[in-house]
Every structure is written in C-alpha cells, then in structure tokens.
Amino acid sequence: MSTQYILELIGTYFFAISGALAVSNVENDLFGASFTGFITAIGGGTLRDLILDSHPLVWIADSMVMYAIFAGILTAIIFYKYVIKLRKTLLLFDTMGIALFTVLGVEKALQFGVGHEVAVIMGIFSAVMGGVIRDTLSNITPVIFKKEIYASACMVGAIMYLLLNQFHVERQVNLLASASVIAAIRLLAIRFNLYLPSLGSWK
Numbered sequence: 001m002s003t004q005y006i007l008e009l010i011g012t013y014f015f016a017i018s019g020a021l022a023v024s025n026v027e028n029d030l031f032g033a034s035f036t037g038f039i040t041a042i043g044g045g046t047l048r049d050l051i052l053d054s055h056p057l058v059w060i061a062d063s064m065v066m067y068a069i070f071a072g073i074l075t076a077i078i079f080y081k082y083v084i085k086l087r088k089t090l091l092l093f094d095t096m097g098i099a100l101f102t103v104l105g106v107e108k109a110l111q112f113g114v115g116h117e118v119a120v121i122m123g124i125f126s127a128v129m130g131g132v133i134r135d136t137l138s139n140i141t142p143v144i145f146k147k148e149i150y151a152s153a154c155m156v157g158a159i160m161y162l163l164l165n166q167f168h169v170e171r172q173v174n175l176l177a178s179a180s181v182i183a184a185i186r187l188l189a190i191r192f193n194l195y196l197p198s199l200g201s202w203k
Helices: 003-021 030-052 063-078 089-111 116-137 151-166 171-191
Strands: none
Touching: 003 030, 003 063, 003 089, 003 116, 003 171, 030 063, 030 089, 030 116, 089 116, 089 151, 089 171, 116 151, 151 171
16 A cells, blocks of 8 residues: 555544544434544545546545545544543544645645646645535534634645655655644644634734
C-alpha cells in the first residue's frame, strides 16, 4: 500500500468517527449516527470527484474505503463512553480528517491537470464539505460559516503542498508535512481561541 492510500483510509476512518459522534447530543438512533458518519466520510471526496469527473467514485470502486468507514462508525458506537469523554474528541478527529483530506485532494486534482488555484479549492472541498453536510444534518451551523480557523487552515496547508511540490520535495514527506501544518494550525487555534476577523470588524 502507498502512503497516500494509507492516509486516505485513516482520514476516512477519522471522518466517520467525527460524523457518528456529531449526533451524540441530539435524539438519534444507531442508524442515524451511522448514516451521519458515512455521509461525513464520503461527502467531500465525492463532491471533489464529481467536479473533476473522476469515475468511479473512490468509495464505490474500493471496498477498503467502505471498511474504513464501518470501522470508524463501530469505533464511535462500541467505544462511545470512552471516546466521548476525551476532551474535544470531535474536534480532534475532525482536525485529523481535514488535514489528511486537504493534501490528498490537492494531489488528486493535480493528477487531473487542473491549475494550482483549482487544486487548492479541490483540497478545501475534499476536507470541509463532508463536515458541512454533517453539521447541516445535525441542524447546527457548519464550522466553515463561523469565525473559527478551519477552511483557512486547509488553504494554508494546500498552498504549502504546492510550494514544496515546486521545490521537488519528496512526495511522502510533503504529504505528511503539509497535513501536519494544517492540524497544527487548527489545534493551536482551538487551544488559544484564535479566529479570523469578521466582515464587520473592518469598519
């Protein structure tokens, strides 16, 4: 297995956990939690692949992706009372997911010959759209529409990946370094309550 493939499975696993845990505070049964976990895991990548006209969709073509989703959902269900006690568990799993999927989305977009600007957008879409769908289904405001440093962290990591790629940094090193930067920015923003200024603050 390649490093990219392993990271994609890990990211899928984290997103599935994140999605399943997102409905823990609302009235929902196990099927609802499983459905939300599934949609969260495939949402961003599916949208990216549809835009890039990449067929078949990854989760349809590769059963390992489905197994990663099922594993994430089962982890959230079976070990719920343990993972839910971890401080900011949902944010941690979500952060790991967006970090991995951003760089993987950028790389896949580049493989389809798109420009760097489009590749950055595809990376962001891969990372955040599953969460947008998750939050919408959970009837809460998606994180991307708040002042939190979320999609902006993905953008920084995506640009970093492109820059390192231009300097011919070894691919696996680039993947891990860029994903780590995204995770670090997001976690530091959460830890120190950092956020971007709102539109009205420029007055």
